[in-house]
Amino acid sequence: STQSTGASDEKRLDEALTTLKAVVREPELESSILLIMANKQDVPGAIEAPEIKKRVEGFIGKKRVWECLPTTTKIAGGELVQQSFWWLGRQIREKKAKEKAEAKK
16 A cells, blocks of 8 residues: 655645554554655655654554655655665565575574
């Protein structure tokens, strides 16, 4: 499930966080990796990634691997978006390696 909400819209962000709270409680998603991309960081007044992260920390749980990273598509080459997906790819590889190692035990 994917939901897109720009970090410059407080009301829509609150709605997205309410939805996220419900989604992360789903038992089948308990071990999923979560990447929150705080988009539109180039827009004046955008809610910054650390603020969004602070709002999410209260309900996300300590066991879940997750991150909230700033993004914008306005920077040449979409570097911040690429960095976010690199983070996600690394987390997936690490999770698979850990599961493989545990399966050998």
